[in-house]
Amino acid sequence: MYATVVAVIVVVGVLFAYQANVLLDRSTATDRARSDRQAQQAVDREQAAFVSTVTPLDYDRDLPEAFTVLLDRPLTEGEQAGLTALTGDRSEVWELLKPLGGRVVEHASYVAPFEDGNENRGHAQTFDLNLNSDRAAGLTINNMTAVKDSCRVPTAQTVVTLPPAGAESRQGLLWDLTGGPTDEPHGPYVLDEGEPREGQLYFRRNVVELGNGQSNMAFRIQPEVSTHTCEWHIVASYTDTTGAHEQRIPSGAGTFTTEAIPSQPVQYFERPPTSGWGCLGAVTQQDCPATGYIRLPKPPAPRPVPD
Template identity: 65%
Template sequence: MRTLTTKHRLLYVVVAAVVVLGGLVSAYYAGYALDWTTSTDRARSDKNAERTVDREQPAFVSTITPRDYEQNVPEALYVLLDRPLTASEQAALTGMNGDASQVWAFMKPLGGRIVERASYVAPFEDGNENRGESQTFHLNLNSDRSAGITINGMTAVKDACGAPTAQTVVDIPPAGSQSRQGLLWDMTGGKAEKPKGPYVLDEGDTQGELFFHHNVVDLGSGQSSMAFTVQPEVSTHTCAWHIDVSYIDTSGYHTQRIPKGNGTITTEAVPRKPLQYFRYITTTGWGCVGEMSQKGCTATEHIPRG
């Protein structure tokens, strides 16, 4: 190299630079060509990966919330208690004028539980005529899935039923018919009797129809949540039960349980022969049946239930 002239040295430098630059350009275009030829496959692979991750999420998450009776006490109700009222508690109760809010404010701190009377519903679509009492709750369904799912059925399943255990019943009857919004399940009878419904409670032309005969529920794909008010009605038995939800997504048909795992929903029935039974009769005041002081009550052998 020392024997080369300056001109030759410069030539070698130029040639080396051209070779390096050519290699870089070739590598760039080779990489570009590879990206271009594999872009479709990579896009397809990325899309499949996104779908896989999306399907790994629960189809929906359910939340069950009991009805808030603090702000909205039903005008007609039963209040159940697991022990008899003392003589002084009986006197306090029967000193009231039968106002449901006042009665609930008195009974709740004692451990009372509200059972709602059946709301008015037009004749059921399938001819069912069973009615009972209910403990209403709110059911919220939430989905974070990118792909849509369609819920096309909900089935109530009884897990266990037994005789109601409350010892005291306070009965505030309705002054007239009433109706509510939401879905109604007929849970009357024991475990062997299959639940019916859900029926539409809302006022209007669809009232009494089987909800999933005429409707579906869409979640995911921008529709993140759906809320229902659920009125399960029982009669002679307190039942623990759950809901099997049928839905379809891009991978086929599936079922999801509410509550998840082995969780259940309990709906309590009103005992027909409790130790103590108080009913407010608008025309005559309180009527009482059972083991009590009778103070403030008209003692009767039978108080009509309804």
């Protein structure tokens, strides 16, 4: 009889403890769920809002129709002869100059007019910008501003130009960085191959949604400079569930460099479409029949706004 009573007491105790645990779980479930959610959100916010990846254009596969190549030293007589022996084929010129340290500068895409009335134009060094966020919560980039860190007079010694035969355009976003360090950047403007929205200020009508499973966002960036080579970065303004914030692109103290064409290079070579090479400066004049028809480069002039 005693053993039976003990067994009953044990069973009742176990049932009471179980019921108490159930009641405790129910009473604290909301608080625990709220605490878990807050912890997950805190961990989520510890991640960078988004990651930016910059990829220079592969000019071996994607040469623009018109471009200039800059080098930091004069070409030797043998290199000059090798250049002027070419017929002006874009890929052959680049294949010759790239191993010598050549850097491509693109001629301005045709855009007229810019939405805000800006008329500045320059030359560009285009790159691809990819934005991606692993955050579970969404965020919205509502503006991207270019900021100049420093600008200097271009120092390239040799300039080789293949001028445009007609207007061209490359899709993407254009920033106007023309002028020196005190000249404010403008843009970004839409480049869209002559479509109605070309020249519009991108963030006046668009935002970029990232996080929360959204796809990454890829832009082709065309920054234009004229008289100065500029180091610069982008400040992206975004909002999330905690408010408004800013993030630098590239991260840390990184910068982009967009190189201008010098107006007085040591050597200047140009290949007009139909008249052979022209050569100016400290050059040999070998195979340069168009020398009398070319001039040293000048900074691009503002485009007039059509009536």
